[in-house]
Amino acid sequence: MKIKSAMLFETTNEVPFEKSLPIKIVEAELKPPGYGEVLVKIKVAGLCHSDLSRITGKRKCVLPIALGHEASGIVEVVGEGVQEFEVGDHVVCTFVPSCGKCEFCIKGRPALCQLGNKAGTEGTLISGKKMITYKGMEVAHHSGISGFSSHVVVSEKSIIKIPKDIPFDVAAVSGCAIITGVGAALNSLQIKIGSKVGIIGLGGVGLSALLGTKVAGASEIIAIDINDTKLGIAKDLGADKSFNTMNKEHQKILEEEYKGVLDYAIETAGSNVAFENIYKLLKPGGTIVTTGLPDSEARLNIPYLDLTFEEKNIKGSYIGSSVIKRDIPLYLELFKKGLLPINKLISDVIKLEDINKGFDLLRTGTAKRIIIDMDL
Incomplete structure (x- = not known):
């Protein structure tokens, strides 16, 4: 036909x-x-x-x-x-x-x-x-x-x-x-009620992850992006706080008030810079999951010692x-x-x-x- x-x-x-x-x-x-x-x-x-x-x-x-x-x-x-x-x-x-x-x-x-x-x-x-x-x-x-x-x-x-x-x-x-973003929160991370969660990259998948994080019962959700419009959308969908990493004041708040605070982090931007940025905010024992699809040549630069000394966890999530x-x-x-x-x-x-x-x-x-x- x-x-x-x-x-x-x-x-x-x-x-x-x-x-x-x-x-x-x-x-x-x-x-x-x-x-x-x-x-x-x-x-x-x-x-x-x-x-x-x-x-x-x-x-x-x-x-x-x-x-x-x-x-x-x-x-x-x-x-x-x-x-x-x-x-x-x-x-x-x-x-x-x-x-x-x-x-x-x-x-x-x-x-x-x-x-x-x-x-x-x-x-x-x-x-x-x-x-x-x-x-x-x-x-x-x-x-x-x-x-x-x-x-x-x-x-x-x-x-x-x-x-x-x-x-x-x-x-x-x-x-x-939805299956990718919500699934990252509910399946890949299995977010526990009362957790503090950060999401970086607020496209369709990142915003879906935000909805999934709310369903999971997170006590605080912070949304991170480089686009103020997307950050406004995230606030409308239930993010407690939003930060633009291109804003020096916002970046300072993240580094001073949220470093070592998050139980879970979700990276959806497919950017090694975004991944490394939110990775710093994980507390000892915290877990970061990425749904991102970066360039095949992209590499991460993170403190190797954290994986042992702080038992941080890195996970991939495909289709949630x-x-x-x-x-x-x-x-x-x-x-x-x-x-x-x-x-x-x-x-x-x-x-x-x-x-x-x-x-x-x-x-x-x-x-x-x-x-x-x-x-x-």
Whole structure:
């Protein structure tokens, strides 16, 4: 079938993207779903820094690629062998499918599924197939999804069914920003009630981590960034204090009043400078987790002795250490109960044709989550 899809043919740092137009909206061909696959009509897709890193080449990917990994939609066709989904189901896409058979899946850590991650790196579904063609050439999938498309064919392992009373925008955001940020707080760190927590980097994931930290019952949450707009958003979402590290007075307060104070720290900026900055604020025995995706050549410079003498802990968190079938339904239930206001993360709604302009907005750091409404 013919679909409309947002594709990247070459990377660029030429901005604004609204003028350089690195993402092209094209008409492509989509193969029908095969065994274990599902055709989904995309309703909403979210713009993420992971997409942006592909555009700029910060993170390498197979080209050409149909972008988009944070999306929700409706099942239109079910392939042979699919048992958990039927036509009309509302679903959320997840950007690391789990095979259910490897060492990590068996041990309850599907976020580390090596087959799923290999497929993401190679630009295929978990089966190794590519389902989109453009002018006779196969197109890579972004994380097995390619959510900036009118329709997608995905593995049944890349989607999860959700209640039909969940708005599609909330559902889409839950598939990346929420599971990564909230998961970092609840799964990776397992924050204890009454803890003091710092979050540095207040994009969609950092703000999601803030919401997760509130759910966990932290007694004090400090938000750190270099953007005053983001710091204001963090305060609105429940941060107790906010600090701009570009402000000398704020940096002084952090160094004098918060050094050795935090029980937990969450770094989402993908910046070694940000990581090292908040690492200093950990108390002995404290734990820092990073969800950041830095340049592959980035290195950390931290006091080695701390790891022994102060028993500080460093952890990585990929997809919030999530078990998708457990966590997305949980987070959406918390949303319905008013305990996890996912909707407050969404600041801008655009149409697919404005996707380059949307990534310009994302670059500025002034927006929260930007979503594409495919019906516009």
